[in-house]
Amino acid sequence: MTALLNMRGIDKAFLGVPVLSAVDLTVSRGEVHALVGENGAGKSTLMKILAGVHTADAGTIELDGRAVSFTHPAAAQRAGIASVFQEFNLLPELTVAENVHLGHEPRRRGAIDRRAMHETTAAALADLGVADLSPAAKVGSLSVAHQQITEIAKALSHGADLICMDEPTAALADAEVALLYRLVQRLRERGVAVLYVSHRLREIFDLCDRITILKDGRLVESVATADITPDELVTRMVGRRIEAQFPPRAAGTEPGEVRLRIDGCGNDYVDGIDLEVRAGEIVGLAGLQGSGRTEIAEAVFGITPFTRGTVAVDGRPVRITRPRKAIAAGIALVTEDRKAQGLALRQSVKANARMVLDANARVHSRRRLARIDGILSSLDLVARGGDQEVQYLSGGNQQKVVVAKWLAAEPGVIVLDEPTRGIDVGAKHKLYAVIRSLAAEGLAVLLIASELIEVIGLADRIAVLHDGRIAGELPGGASEQEVMAYATGRRRPQSEGTQAE
Amino acid sequence: MTAFTPRPRIGATVAIYLALAGVLAVGGAAVAADGGNLFATAHLVDMLTRTSLTGFLAIGMTLVILCRSLDLSVGYTAALSSLVAATTMDGQSGNVPLAVALVLLVSGLIGAANGAIVAFLKVNPFIATLGTGLILKGYLDTEYKGPAGDVPFAFQQALGYTRFAFIPVSTVVMLAVAAAAVWFLRSTRTGHHMYAVGGDVEVARMSGIRTTRVLLTAHVLCGMSAGLAGLLLAARFGTGSAEAYTNLYELDAIAAVVLGGTLLLGGKGGVAGTVAGVAILAVLDTVFNVMQIDPFAKDVLRGVVIIAAVALYARRQLDRTARRPRFAAAAGRAS
Numbered sequence: 128m129t130a131l132l133n134m135r136g137i138d139k140a141f142l143g144v145p146v147l148s149a150v151d152l153t154v155s156r157g158e159v160h161a162l163v164g165e166n167g168a169g170k171s172t173l174m175k176i177l178a179g180v181h182t183a184d185a186g187t188i189e190l191d192g193r194a195v196s197f198t199h200p201a202a203a204q205r206a207g208i209a210s211v212f213q214e215f216n217l218l219p220e221l222t223v224a225e226n227v228h229l230g231h232e233p234r235r236r237g238a239i240d241r242r243a244m245h246e247t248t249a250a251a252l253a254d255l256g257v258a259d260l261s262p263a264a265k266v267g268s269l270s271v272a273h274q275q276i277t278e279i280a281k282a283l284s285h286g287a288d289l290i291c292m293d294e295p296t297a298a299l300a301d302a303e304v305a306l307l308y309r310l311v312q313r314l315r316e317r318g319v320a321v322l323y324v325s326h327r328l329r330e331i332f333d334l335c336d337r338i339t340i341l342k343d344g345r346l347v348e349s350v351a352t353a354d355i356t357p358d359e360l361v362t363r364m365v366g367r368r369i370e371a372q373f374p375p376r377a378a379g380t381e382p383g384e385v386r387l388r389i390d391g392c393g394n395d396y397v398d399g400i401d402l403e404v405r406a407g408e409i410v411g412l413a414g415l416q417g418s419g420r421t422e423i424a425e426a427v428f429g430i431t432p433f434t435r436g437t438v439a440v441d442g443r444p445v446r447i448t449r450p451r452k453a454i455a456a457g458i459a460l461v462t463e464d465r466k467a468q469g470l471a472l473r474q475s476v477k478a479n480a481r482m483v484l485d486a487n488a489r490v491h492s493r494r495r496l497a498r499i500d501g502i503l504s505s506l507d508l509v510a511r512g513g514d515q516e517v518q519y520l521s522g523g524n525q526q527k528v529v530v531a532k533w534l535a536a537e538p539g540v541i542v543l544d545e546p547t548r549g550i551d552v553g554a555k556h557k558l559y560a561v562i563r564s565l566a567a568e569g570l571a572v573l574l575i576a577s578e579l580i581e582v583i584g585l586a587d588r589i590a591v592l593h594d595g596r597i598a599g600e601l602p603g604g605a606s607e608q609e610v611m612a613y614a615t616g617r618r619r620p621q622s623e624g625t626q627a628e
Numbered sequence: 629m630t631a632f633t634p635r636p637r638i639g640a641t642v643a644i645y646l647a648l649a650g651v652l653a654v655g656g657a658a659v660a661a662d663g664g665n666l667f668a669t670a671h672l673v674d675m676l677t678r679t680s681l682t683g684f685l686a687i688g689m690t691l692v693i694l695c696r697s698l699d700l701s702v703g704y705t706a707a708l709s710s711l712v713a714a715t716t717m718d719g720q721s722g723n724v725p726l727a728v729a730l731v732l733l734v735s736g737l738i739g740a741a742n743g744a745i746v747a748f749l750k751v752n753p754f755i756a757t758l759g760t761g762l763i764l765k766g767y768l769d770t771e772y773k774g775p776a777g778d779v780p781f782a783f784q785q786a787l788g789y790t791r792f793a794f795i796p797v798s799t800v801v802m803l804a805v806a807a808a809a810v811w812f813l814r815s816t817r818t819g820h821h822m823y824a825v826g827g828d829v830e831v832a833r834m835s836g837i838r839t840t841r842v843l844l845t846a847h848v849l850c851g852m853s854a855g856l857a858g859l860l861l862a863a864r865f866g867t868g869s870a871e872a873y874t875n876l877y878e879l880d881a882i883a884a885v886v887l888g889g890t891l892l893l894g895g896k897g898g899v900a901g902t903v904a905g906v907a908i909l910a911v912l913d914t915v916f917n918v919m920q921i922d923p924f925a926k927d928v929l930r931g932v933v934i935i936a937a938v939a940l941y942a943r944r945q946l947d948r949t950a951r952r953p954r955f956a957a958a959a960g961r962a963s
Contacts, residue, residue, distance in 0.1 A: 200834045216834050218827040220896045229824055230835035238815035281835075 130189075131156045131320050132177075132208075132289055137186035139172055142521075146172045147344045150186075154289065154337075157318045159311055161331040161352075164341035164364055165578065170324050173341070174291050177322070178210035179203035191288075209282030210291040213416075215274050217281075219267025224248040226266050227281045251280050256309055272303035279310060283319070290314065291322040296330060297416040308334060327615070328357045340364055361607065373584035374560045376603075382408035382587065385442070386571035387458070387540045389427070392436030396422040397595040400436065404540065404571035409562065411586030411603070412575045413610050419595040420575045421463055424544045427573070428460040429453040441539055455489045459533035461526070463544040463575075469529040470517050476503070477513035479528050483536045490536045502531045506561055523554025530561060541565060542573045547581065559585060579607050640897075644889050644904040647937075651908050655915035662919050671914055672794045678910035680798035681857055683903065685881035686888075687802075687809050688739075688853030690902045691846040693885050694813070696826040696894025697746055697753040699847065700878050701761035702854040705738050707872040708764055709858020714777025714868030721780045731855045738764070739851020743844035761878075768870040775867040788863035798860050805856065809849075809899040818845050826894025883934050884909055889941065908933075 132154040139147040147169045154160045162170050175181045177188070179197030188195050190206055197203040203210075217226050224244045225232075233243040248262035260273050269277065275295060282290050296304050311334055314321055323335055331338060332352060340347040340363050347363050383406035392400045397419040404410045412420045426433045429447040437444055445456045453460070462468040470479055480499045484491050500513070506527040510520055517528055526546060533541060543562065547555045562585055566572050576582050582589055589601045591613035599613035612618040652666075659666040685702050692699050709731045716727035738760065745756040790797045813819040821842045824832040832839050861872050888905030890897025912933060916926040 201836050204834070204836065216831045218824055218831055218895065220827050221823060225820075229832070230821075230837045232817055232820060234817070238811075239817060239820055285836075 130154070131158075131191060132322075133187075133189040133192075134173075134177070135187045135189075137173065137176060137188075138184045139169075139176060139181060140184060145344055147176075147183075150341065150344070150346045151349075152339055152346075153349070154320050154322060156288070156320055157315050158337060159315055159321045159323055159335045161335035161338040162322055162324045162341065163331060163338060163360065164347075165580065168341040168364075169344040170341055171293060172344075174210065174293055174322065174324055177203065177208055177289075177291060178212075179208075204285055204287075207286060207288040208291065209285060209287035209289070210293070211275065211278045211282065211295060212293050213297060215278050217266045217274055217277060220265065222263050222265055223252075223260060223269070223273075223277050223280075224262035226277055227251065227262075227284050229281070231285070247284075248280065251283060252276070255280065255283075255313055257306070270303070272299050272306060275299070275307070276310065279314075287319065289320045289322060291324070293324045294416070295323070296325065296327060304330075327611075328360065329615075331360075332357060374556075374563050376563075376587075382406060383569065386440065387427070387573065388437075388439040388442075389433075390437045390439070392426065392433040392438060394422075394426055394431060394434045396431070397426065397592075399596050400433075401597065402573075402590060404573055406539075406569045406571055407566050408588070409566045409572040409574055409586045409603075411582035411589040412573060412592060413579060413582045413589050414592030414598075414614050416577065418592040418614065420577075420592055421544055422595070423592075424460060424462075424542045424573070424575055427453065427540075427542055428458060451487065454483065454487050454536060454538075457537075457539040459483075459536065459538035459541040461529050461533065461541065461543045461546055463548065465522070465525055465529060465548070470525060472518035473516055475514045476508070476510050476517055476520070476528055479517050480513075480531045480535060483532050487536070495535055495537065499531065499535050502534050503527075506531055507557065521554060522550040523558060526550060526558060527561065530565075534565075538570065540571045540573065542575070544575045545577065546574070547576065547578070579610055583607065583610065640889050641900045641904070644887075644901045648904045648908050648911070651911050655911050659915060659918050664918050666915060666918060669794045671918055673791065673796065674917065675907075675910045675914040676794065676799045677796050678913055679903075679906050680796065680802040681860055682877065682880045682884055682909060683799075683802035683906045684805065684853050684857040684860065685877055686884040686902045686906050687806055687899055688850030689878075689881040689885050690888070690890055690897065690899050691809070691813075691822060692753070692850045693882075693890050693892060694822045694826045694894055694897060695843050695846045696829070697843060697846065698757060698882070699739075699742055699850045699854075700754065700757040701738065701742060701764060702850065702857070702881060703873045703875065703877040704761045704764035704768065705735050705851055705854035706857040706861060706877060707768055707870050708738075709735050709855045710861040710865070710872055711768070711772055711776055711858075711868030711870060713859050713862040714775075714779050714866075717777065717779050717783065717862075719778035719780055721782050724780065724783050728859065731859055732852050735851045735855025735858065736848050737851070739848040739854075740844065742851065743847030746847065747840040747843040765873060768873065772868070772870040775865070775869050775871075777862075777868040779862050779866045779868075784863050784866050786863070787860060788866075798863075801856075803903070805853065806899050806903050813898060818842055822846055823895055826891075826896075828895070880909065883930075886941075887934060887937050891941070 130153050132152065134150070134152040137147050137150045150169065150173060152173065162173065164170050172181060176183050179200040179202050182198060195206055197206070218229070227248045228244050233240045233247065235243065245262045252260055252262065255276065257276055260276060266274060266277055279290065295307055299307060311321055325331060335352050337349060337351055338355065338360065339349040340360070342364065385403050386406050387404040389400050389402040400423060402410065412423060414420050422431065425431045427438065427447070429449045429452055432448050438447060439445065440456045440458065447453045447456060466472060471482070480503060481496065484495055508527045509524050517525055520528065546562065547558055550558065562572060562574065574582065574586055583603065583605060587603045589603060589605060589610060590597050591599050591601065591610055593614055593616045598616065599618060601609055656666040685706065689699060689702065712734050713727045713731050716730050717723045742757050742760055745751050746753045787798055792800070813822065821832065821837045824835065824837055825839050825842045829839055862868055884905035885902050886892060887908055888897065888901030890901060912930060916929065
C-alpha cells in the first residue's frame with residue numbers, strides 16, 4: 128500500500144503551551160486508521176491541522192508524495208481531505224441534496240439543476256448503503272446519524288481521499304453505530320482512507336487497521352491493530368498512575384449530612400434520576416457525550432428544570448424553576464462553556480467575582496463582598512490585579528474567577544460541568560486541588576467531566592449515565608473499563624425497579 | 629428511485645398568502661360593516677399602487693436580509709435616484725434610457741459601497757448602512773433644497789399612472805422584478821448561496837463559497853432595486869424629490885420582508901413571501917384609509933400587526949436550536 132498521507136515532526140503550541148511535539152502520522156489508501164489518546168493528548172489538534180483549521184508550527188505534511196500546507200479549511204478540502212467534526216458543517220435550513228452540493232451545485236444552461244442535484248445525491252446515498260434518507264429532507268429535521276451521513280456524502284462529493292472523523296459515534300444510538308460501521312467499510316472498499324478519532328476501544332478494534340497512540344502531545348507508537356490487545360492499548364494510552372496525578376484524598380474523613388438530594392427526577396432529556404451528594408463529598412457524573420450529564424447540571428440549576436421528582440437542599444425541598452431560585456437555595460453552577468456562560472470577558476476580575484453577589488439581593492451581604500479578595504488569593508489566582516480584564520487571563524485562572532464568584536455566595540452545593548476544559552495540564556492539577564479543597568470545606572460537589580480519569584481520580588462516588596438515565600454507580604477509583612461498561616450500556620443497572628414505586 | 633420533489637419551502641410561503649387572504653377577508657368585512665366596499669376598483673387601484681414602491685425596496689431588502697445583512701440607506705438611495713432620473717431626463721423623452729441606466733449605475737454603486745463596507749471592512753451592516761444613509765442625506769439636504777429636474781409626461785404616464793384594468797403598470801413591473809428575484813434565488817448559484825451565507829457564513833466558507841462576493845452582489849442588487857423605486861418616485865411626482873426620504877421607506881421594506889417570513893437572522897425565507905408581506909401592508913393601509921382611521925391609531929395598528937407577526941415567527945423558530953427531547957413521552961407515565 129502506498130502512503131496517502133505522511134505527517135512528519137508536527138509541532139504545535141497554543142500561547143506557548145506545547146500541544147503537539149514531533150508527532151508523525153502515516154495513513155495509507157483504503158486504510159481505517161485510529162488516532163487514540165486521552166482528552167488533551169493532542170488528537171483533535173492534529174486533526175485540525177490536517178483539516179486546515181490550525182497551521183502547524185513545525186513539521187511537514189505530504190499528500191500522495193507532494194508536500195502540502197493548508198492555511199484554510201477550503202484548501203485542505205480541495206486537496207482531498209475532508210473532516211467530519213462533532214459540530215457539523217451543515218446548514219439546517221437546506222435539504223440534504225443542497226448541503227451535499229453546497230458550493231459546487233450542478234448547472235444546466237446556467238441554472239442550478241435541482242433534478243441532477245437530487246439524483247446524484249440519491250445515488251451517492253445508495254452507494255453508501257443508506258436507503259432511508261431522502262435527498263429532499265431538511266437537514267435540521269434529521270437525526271444526528273443522518274446528519275453525519277449527509278456530512279460524509281458531502282465530503283465524498285468533494286472527491287475526498289481521506290476523511291477524518293472526530294468521535295463519530297459520540298452522539299449515536301446503537302443501531303446508528305452499526306450504520307456508521309457499514310459506512311466506514313464502504314469507504315474502505317472504495318479506497319478512501321479514514322482517520323478515526325475515538326476512545327471507544329471496541330470500535331477501534333472492530334473497525335481500524337492501524338492505531339496511532341498519542342499521549343501528552345507526543346507519539347507513543349503506531350501499530351497494526353492485530354499486534355496489540357485492548358489492555359495493552361489502554362496501558363499505553365494512559366501510561367501513568369492515577370494517584371500521581373491527583374491530590375490525595377484526605378484520610379479518614381467521612382462525608383457529612385446529605386446536602387443535595389435528587390429523587391426520581393426527570394425532564395425531556397433525563398429521567399429517573401436519583402442522586403445524593405453529602406457535605407464534603409465529590410460525586411462524579413460520568414457518561415458519553417449526549418448521555419445527559421450537562422442536562423442534569425442544567426436541571427439542578429434551573430436552566431431547563433426537572434419537570435418531575437423532588438429536589439432537596441440541606442433537607443429542605445426546593446422547587447428550582449429558574450437559576451435565581453437555585454442560587455437562593457445555595458446551589459452554584461460552574462458551566463461547561465466558561466467564556467459564553469461563566470464570565471463577562473471584558474470586565475475585570477473583581478467585577479466578575481462580585482457578579483453573583485451583586486445580582487442576587489438574597490445572597491448579598493457586605494460581609495460576603497469583603498471576603499472576595501481573600502477567596503481570590505486562596506485560589507492562587509495569577510492576575511496583574513483585580514482590575515485586569517478576565518479575557519487576558521489563562522484558562523485556568525479564568526476558571527478560578529468563576530469558582531470565586533460562586534464561593535462568594537457561600538453555596539452549599541457546587542456543580543462543576545467540565546471544569547478543566549481548555550485548560551493546560553499544569554493548571555489542571557491546581558484546579559484538582561481546588562476541587563478537593565471545596566469538598567474539604569464541607570461543600571457538596573457534583574463533578575461532570577468527559578475525561579474519565581478526572582472523575583475516577585477526584586470523585587468519591589461515580590454515577591454513570593447512559594441515554595439519560597443513571598446506568599450504575601461505582602466507588603471512586605473504579606477502573607475506566609467499569610465506567611465504560613455502564614456508559615456504553617453494555618452493563619445495565621441490576622434492578623430495573625429503582626424508579627418510583 | 630423516488631420522484632423529484634420540490635423543496636418544502638412552499639409550506640411557509642403558502643401560510644403567508646393564507647394570512648394575506650385572511651387580512652383581505654377581515655379588512656373587507658370591516659369596510660363592509662362600515663358601509664363601504666374594499667373591492668371597489670378605486671380601492672383596488674389604491675392597494676396595488678401602494679405595493680409597487682414598497683415592493684421594489686422590499687425585494688432588494690430580502691436579498692440582503694437573507695445574507696444576514698441589512699440596508700438602512702435604501703430610502704435615501706431612492707430619493708437620490710429620483711433626482712438623478714428627473715435631472716437627467718430634463719423633460720426630454722429621448723433622455724429616458726440614459727436616465728434609467730444612470731440611475732441603475734448610481735444606485736448599484738451605492739449598494740456596492742454598502743456591500744464593500746460590510747463584507748471587507750466587517751462593519752456591522754446596521755451601522756454601515758446607517759452611515760451611508762446619513763452621508764446621502766447630507767448630500768441631498770445641501771445640494772437639493774427643493775424639487776429638481778423634469779420628468780417627461782410620457783414617462784410619468786407610462787410608469788406612474790397607466791393601468792391595465794385596475795392593475796397599475798408599476799405593480800406589473802414590480803411583480804416582474806419579484807419573479808426575476810425568485811428565479812435568481814432559486815436557480816443561480818449566487819442566489820442559492822445567499823441562503824448559505826446567511827445560514828452560517830463559516831459553513832458557507834468551508835464549502836468553498838466566496839462569501840464576500842455573494843454579500844457584495846446582494847447589496848448591489850438591493851441598491852439597484854432602490855434605484856427602481858427612485859424611478860417610480862420620479863414618475864409619480866414628475867420631478868426629483870429629496871424630501872422622499874422622510875417617508876422612512878426602508879422601515880416599511882424591512883417590515884414587509886419580516887412579515888413575509890424571511891428571518892432577520894438570515895438564511896431562510898424568500899421573495900415570494902416578501903411580496904405577500906408588501907401586499908398585507910398595502911391592504912392594511914387601504915383599509916385604514918377607507919375607514920378614515922386617524923393617523924395615530926393607524927401607526928399603532930401597523931406596529932401591533934408587525935410585532936404580532938414576528939412574535940409568531942419567533943415561536944416557530946425556537947425549535948431550531950432546541951435539543952431533541954428523549955423523554956418527552958415519559959412525562960405522562962411517571963408518578
